[in-house]
Amino acid sequence: MRTLRPSQKRQNVSEPQVTHARDVHRVAAEDGVLLRLERYATPGGKPVLLLHGWMQSPRGMDSPVMGRSVARHLHAHGMDVFVGCMRGHGDGLQRSGAAGHWTPGDHAALDLPAMVKLIRKVTGRIPALVGHSLGGLVSLMYLAGATSTKGGTTPHQLASARRRRLVSSVTAIAPPLAFPSRSIGLFGDKPDRAGKLVCRFGASDMGRRLLDRVPTVPLQQGIRRLTGAPGPVGRVITAGLVKACRGNAARGFWRPENMGPDVIAAELTRTLDATSGAELHQMASWVTQGGLPAEWYEALRWVKNPTLIIAGEKDGVSTLEGVTTGASMIGGDPRRLMVVEDAGHNDLRVGVRATTHVYPAVTDWIHKYA
Numbered sequence: 001m002r003t004l005r006p007s008q009k010r011q012n013v014s015e016p017q018v019t020h021a022r023d024v025h026r027v028a029a030e031d032g033v034l035l036r037l038e039r040y041a042t043p044g045g046k047p048v049l050l051l052h053g054w055m056q057s058p059r060g061m062d063s064p065v066m067g068r069s070v071a072r073h074l075h076a077h078g079m080d081v082f083v084g085c086m087r088g089h090g091d092g093l094q095r096s097g098a099a100g101h102w103t104p105g106d107h108a109a110l111d112l113p114a115m116v117k118l119i120r121k122v123t124g125r126i127p128a129l130v131g132h133s134l135g136g137l138v139s140l141m142y143l144a145g146a147t148s149t150k151g152g153t154t155p156h157q158l159a160s161a162r163r164r165r166l167v168s169s170v171t172a173i174a175p176p177l178a179f180p181s182r183s184i185g186l187f188g189d190k191p192d193r194a195g196k197l198v199c200r201f202g203a204s205d206m207g208r209r210l211l212d213r214v215p216t217v218p219l220q221q222g223i224r225r226l227t228g229a230p231g232p233v234g235r236v237i238t239a240g241l242v243k244a245c246r247g248n249a250a251r252g253f254w255r256p257e258n259m260g261p262d263v264i265a266a267e268l269t270r271t272l273d274a275t276s277g278a279e280l281h282q283m284a285s286w287v288t289q290g291g292l293p294a295e296w297y298e299a300l301r302w303v304k305n306p307t308l309i310i311a312g313e314k315d316g317v318s319t320l321e322g323v324t325t326g327a328s329m330i331g332g333d334p335r336r337l338m339v340v341e342d343a344g345h346n347d348l349r350v351g352v353r354a355t356t357h358v359y360p361a362v363t364d365w366i367h368k369y370a
Contacts, residue, residue, distance in 0.1 A: 022083075027118040029087070029110040030148075033097040036090060037115060038062070038083040039122075040075035046168075046370045047080045047123045049115055053133030053174075053346075054283065055219060057273040058085045060132060060349065065266050068350040070130065073359045079366065082119055082127070086111050086138070088216065088276050100215050101278035105153025107138045108146035116142075116166055128366045129170040132349045133318065134283075136172025140307075140330065143170060144299035155299030169306040169369040170332070171362050174318040174348050176283075177326020178291035185252035185316020189344060192316075195252065195287075202284025211277030220272045227269050241268055252316035255344040258351035267346065291326070300329045306369040307332025310358055312343035 023039040037049075038058060050071055052060035062071040062083050075081045086107045087097035096111075112129075119127045131139040145160030146153050183191035183199060201207045211217075227238040242264045246256040250264075259267075286292055307330050311323040320339065327337045338361055343353045 025082070025118060025122065027114045029114040031110055033087050033110065035087060035096045035111055035114055036085040037118065038071075038085075040071055040081040040083075042075060042078055042080040045078050045080035046366060047082065047119050047125050047127040048074055048366060049112075049119060049127045049129050050074075050081065050083045051086065051112075051129070051131035051135030051139060052084070052089065052273075053131075053135050054279070055273055055275045056133070056271050057090055057220075058083045059266070059270045060346075061130075061135075063263070063266055063350050064270055065263050065350070067355060068263055068266075070132075070349055070354075070359065070362070073355075074130075074363060074366070077363050077367075079363075080123055082115070084111070084115050084135075086135075088279075089273050091220075091273075100276060101212070102276045103153070103278050103282050104134060104138055104141065105146060105148070105282075107134075108141035109148040109153045112138065112142040112146075113163075116163075120166065126166055126168050128168045128370070130173070130362055130366075131171070131175070132173040133176060133345065136175035136309075137177065139170050140172055140175065140177075140300060140303060141296065143167060143303045143305060144296065145302065155295060155302070157299070157302055160299065160302040164304055167305055169308070169365060170303070171308040171310065171365055173310045173358065173362075174312055174315055174345050175309065175323060175326065176286070176318045177329075178322040179287045179319075180290060180321050180325060181319070182288055182290050184287055185319075187248050188251050189255065189314035189316045191319065192252070195316075199284040199287040202280055203288040207284065208281050211281045214277040216274045216276055217280060218274045220274060223268055223272055238265055238269070251344070253345050254347040254351060255312075255314055255342060258343060258347040258353055263350050267350065291322070297326075297329045300326070301331040303331050304333050306365070307335045308338065308361065308365045309336070310338045310340065310348060310361065312345060312348050313339055313341045314343060315345045315348070317345045 025037045050061040062069045085096040088102045129139040145156035147156040181191035183196035186194045309327040
């Protein structure tokens, strides 16, 4: 596996400052859940499916801030871009499915097969997968043959072999592949005690029983009610939250120096989304166990598609150690690990170094293995 550390001198080649119209597609998963995809159409262009991360809406991969949208950057470079909305995410008419006890396994075994099938039907070509955080992990689980069973979601080698032919390449940006410290960083760029305590509670029997009663944890609603207050009150609250998040309040999720006030405001008011109780419990369990169940690490070796893994050097959630450990188990041919210096978690998709390092690398990878 080759590790790449891009030059800090690489130029910003983000999308031009224009507004692209989005088409909307809906497709039913095998279990009947209706999923939503937005499309920046380029007839004849290389199709790409973008997948958002945990506690994110599709705006995670299509930020409204000019120059910080993965979707619009790839579209500006001639690609036919589909922005997927996994079940339980999105608001109102933009939502995929209803509130429910959905898990990452459901996204991998049910959502992705339906989305990939739709894209192949609409374009006549196989797509590249690009996912951030949970979206990157789900993409790899899908290619490892994630299959729904009565006992949950398990990898299946024959399904993996079939799906290998349905996807041209995969890029996973900051995927949470392993947690060597059995914690995450909430207030710093390294796993901290607060992250460990939160994850331990979420993974505990008490936490599970509590979360079983809460199909959806509406994290975004409180923020939007505050920032959406009428008159100057909403603006003052927004400015206060942004100032706090430019300090240590959210340092585990991004490096403040890589995020401008407008980007942070969009993250809080447009990207932050709900999560299901089951999803929260499963993620917390993985953290406290140090990683995924052993069967998934064996299954990652079945992933033979060209695989690009991008890690942030200062990521407090998907730590560099954890991403490197997990990436070494992927069988991608070729397989590359790219480390972005001084980058955190969410700023890998919307921060300064996303535009100068991540977007060009993703574009090059997709073009090379189209």
